[in-house]
Amino acid sequence: MVRTLCSYCGVGCGLEAVPQANGTYKMRGDRAHPSSLGLVCVKGATILESLGVNRLTQPQWRQKLTDEFQMITWEQALDILVKQLAWVRQKYGGDAICFYGSGQLQTEDYYVAQKLAKGCLGTNNFDTNSRMCMSSAVAAYQASLGSDGPPCCYEDLELTDCAFLIGTNTAACHPIVFNRLRQHHKRNPQVKLIVVDPRCTATAEVADLHLAIAPGTDIDLLHGIGHLLWQSDSIDQAFIHHHTQGFTDYVQVIQHYIPERVAQRCGITIDQLQQAAQWWGESKRVLSLWSMGINQSAEGTAKARSLMDLHLLTGQIGRPGCGPFSLTGQPNAMGGRETGGLAHLLPGYRQIENPQHRGEIEHFWGLPPGSIASKSGRSMWEMITGLEQNQVHCLWIVATNPLVSMPDLTRVQAALRRSPFTVVQDAYAPTETTEYAHLLLPAAQWGEKTGTMTNSERRVTLCPQFLPPPGTARGDWEIFAEVGRRLGFTAQFNFTSAAEVFAEFVQLTQGRGCDYSGLSHERLAQLGPITWPCPLGTDDTEAVNVKRLYLDKKFATPDGKARFAAIASQGLAEPPDGDFPFVLTTGRYYGHWHTQTRTGRIAKIQKMHPEPRLEIHPQDAYKLAITTGDWVRVISRRGQVRVKATVGEQMRLGTVFLPMHWGALWGEQMAANNLTHPQSCPVSRQPELKACAVRIEPEPAD
Numbered sequence: 001m002v003r004t005l006c007s008y009c010g011v012g013c014g015l016e017a018v019p020q021a022n023g024t025y026k027m028r029g030d031r032a033h034p035s036s037l038g039l040v041c042v043k044g045a046t047i048l049e050s051l052g053v054n055r056l057t058q059p060q061w062r063q064k065l066t067d068e069f070q071m072i073t074w075e076q077a078l079d080i081l082v083k084q085l086a087w088v089r090q091k092y093g094g095d096a097i098c099f100y101g102s103g104q105l106q107t108e109d110y111y112v113a114q115k116l117a118k119g120c121l122g123t124n125n126f127d128t129n130s131r132m133c134m135s136s137a138v139a140a141y142q143a144s145l146g147s148d149g150p151p152c153c154y155e156d157l158e159l160t161d162c163a164f165l166i167g168t169n170t171a172a173c174h175p176i177v178f179n180r181l182r183q184h185h186k187r188n189p190q191v192k193l194i195v196v197d198p199r200c201t202a203t204a205e206v207a208d209l210h211l212a213i214a215p216g217t218d219i220d221l222l223h224g225i226g227h228l229l230w231q232s233d234s235i236d237q238a239f240i241h242h243h244t245q246g247f248t249d250y251v252q253v254i255q256h257y258i259p260e261r262v263a264q265r266c267g268i269t270i271d272q273l274q275q276a277a278q279w280w281g282e283s284k285r286v287l288s289l290w291s292m293g294i295n296q297s298a299e300g301t302a303k304a305r306s307l308m309d310l311h312l313l314t315g316q317i318g319r320p321g322c323g324p325f326s327l328t329g330q331p332n333a334m335g336g337r338e339t340g341g342l343a344h345l346l347p348g349y350r351q352i353e354n355p356q357h358r359g360e361i362e363h364f365w366g367l368p369p370g371s372i373a374s375k376s377g378r379s380m381w382e383m384i385t386g387l388e389q390n391q392v393h394c395l396w397i398v399a400t401n402p403l404v405s406m407p408d409l410t411r412v413q414a415a416l417r418r419s420p421f422t423v424v425q426d427a428y429a430p431t432e433t434t435e436y437a438h439l440l441l442p443a444a445q446w447g448e449k450t451g452t453m454t455n456s457e458r459r460v461t462l463c464p465q466f467l468p469p470p471g472t473a474r475g476d477w478e479i480f481a482e483v484g485r486r487l488g489f490t491a492q493f494n495f496t497s498a499a500e501v502f503a504e505f506v507q508l509t510q511g512r513g514c515d516y517s518g519l520s521h522e523r524l525a526q527l528g529p530i531t532w533p534c535p536l537g538t539d540d541t542e543a544v545n546v547k548r549l550y551l552d553k554k555f556a557t558p559d560g561k562a563r564f565a566a567i568a569s570q571g572l573a574e575p576p577d578g579d580f581p582f583v584l585t586t587g588r589y590y591g592h593w594h595t596q597t598r599t600g601r602i603a604k605i606q607k608m609h610p611e612p613r614l615e616i617h618p619q620d621a622y623k624l625a626i627t628t629g630d631w632v633r634v635i636s637r638r639g640q641v642r643v644k645a646t647v648g649e650q651m652r653l654g655t656v657f658l659p660m661h662w663g664a665l666w667g668e669q670m671a672a673n674n675l676t677h678p679q680s681c682p683v684s685r686q687p688e689l690k691a692c693a694v695r696i697e698p699e700p701a702d
């Protein structure tokens with residue numbers, strides 16, 4: 001039996017792969033895994049099926065996008081790739097090379113990619129789909145608490161008195177987190193569950209208080225609650241005095257958020273607002289959870305920081321059962337952050353624009369000073385604009401399907417058609433993105449390679465290989481390392497195993513906020529999953545598995561004090577108007593994973609969610625003469641979608657919902673991101689994928 005981790009979402013549930021008499025494996029939940037206690041959702045239960053279909057098994061190449069792909073050998077593929085990288089670097093400089101990766105990558109893959117891109121190729125243009133997932137949470141933790149890294153753990157789900165869920169459909173997107181919280185809520189009727197979401201989701205259905213706020217009014221709501229807490233003196237003066245800065249500025253802002261006006265703007269009653277503030281104020285332990293509904297916004301960092309403001313105002317942090325807890329979407333988004341896998345980061349939570357941090361990494365990697373470029377690289381959307389402006393000459397996409405997940409897909413398609421050289425390194429083909437590739441590199445999937453992943457509660461799990469990769473597929477880190485060696489960096493990439501890669505990476509975290517230096521593959525195999533920080537020399541029995549951060553109330557800022565944000569609300573980047581009178585919000589179904597490259601071929605999940613549906617309120621549907629099952633056309637300033645409607649009270653008036661899982665491979669005009677826009681948070685550079693203005697037109701039936 002092999003102990004491993006579900007590689008779908010950031011919950012990070014433990015799995016056991018049990019060998020069967022016929023040579024196959026059967027998956028089941030690992031009861032010994034502290035994050036999930038043996039629980040799994042439908043994705044985890046069917047994960048093995050995702051390895052058996054639609055696999056890319058051999059490198060393929062074509063000169064032009066209009067040509068047919070030709071099967072080639074790895075030798076030929078690496079030769080083409082290395083020549084192209086060297087040529088682009090020499091002719092246009094490192095900045096013309098971009099990598100777009102994924103939170104599906106394991107920590108070892110991420111680390112070797114950072115060394116190749118930022119160290120050896122001199123490009124900081126390494127971004128991942130985490131930019132669209134939780135980069136606002138990263139920026140908010142950094143600004144408010146001084147360092148990234150959620151301060152809470154899943155055990156807090158069972159210790160809280162009041163769970164405040166905002167912008168997260170946890171029941172659908174983080175099912176096992178929700179399961180643990182829901183059991184606690186059921187067993188303890190005094191525990192309050194507040195859910196803030198414009199849509200009455202499966203999460204909101206079981207809430208004690210559902211605040212169906214108008215999209216874009218999150219900061220209004222949070223400041224309104226802050227105002228009521230401050231007005232009623234339900235605040236922790238001692239905590240504010242000793243452990244925070246910026247309280248006066250915060251009060252200056254929130255005093256203008258008059259509760260009656262806030263309730264009106266949010267579209268809720270004053271009683272609901274007061275109830276939320278009262279429960280927050282009188283609870284000993286308030287745990288807030290959030291994900292895309294907060295992060296995917298042009299004011300995403302401000303929203304996440306405004307939520308943290310409430311924790312600072314009431315001293316609800318650094319104790320069991322409370323704190324601001326960002327739920328990551330991808331299975332290894334956390335590990336990616338810690339290896340420096342975003343365009344502004346270097347390993348060990350170092351910042352690219354900090355000369356000392358660059359110097360430390362260059363020295364460690366054995367590279368000359370100045371090897372790492374001094375400016376942060378391009379975010380994912382800036383790679384698209386770089387293609388539009390002929391500034392990007394090589395785009396290397398790894399383990400992700402941006403031709404479904406990026407905003408404004410028509411523009412992304414046009415940009416990719418201009419790309420002089422696009423590499424897609426993936427386990428699967430065809431995808432919507434492989435249609436735009438010149439070179440395809442087959443990658444081994446989870447279970448076919450050894451590596452580690454870190455889940456939302458900072459828990460690192462070793463995922464050993466237990467299956468052979470199909471055809472000639474290779475591990476992602478092995479591909480990056482081979483390219484590095486062929487570019488002449490033999491000393492930097494002389495790894496012979498994933499364990500060696502991990503051993504090198506952890507040295508760069510020593511003494512840093514995310515200290516992995518006491519971890520190794522061997523120790524993880526021996527002790528099972530371990531949370532960071534785990535400094536070198538940590539005893540097996542005592543300090544290992546630090547559950548919470550900031551228990552001493554010393555934050556990671558220079559003076560040890562957390563910072564109030566005190567930021568006023570801006571509202572939606574694209575509010576509805578006469579031409580586009582509805583707000584479209586996008587989201588996910590319980591069974592599907594992102595762009596369906598994996599779950600789209602699993603019969604059980606397909607049966608659960610066979611098609612995307614536009615959800616619309618009965619009064620809006622009545623005015624448009626739409627009933628459930630009718631075809632509708634959803635139109636924004638950027639594109640169109642043609643889907644069937646589902647009429648239901650779960651939607652707010654004036655707000656409609658579409659799932660984001662469908663792309664062009666499933667049919668013409670099914671992709672929700674045909675409609676969305678790329679306006680982004682100026683701090684985190686995360687696009688506002690959650691809201692755009694649309695109009696709805698009834699369509700003739702087929």
Ligand code: SF4
Nearest residue numbers: 006008009013041044
């Ligand atoms: Fe996998 Fe997430 Fe489901 Fe757990 S909750 S089994 S990690 S998809």
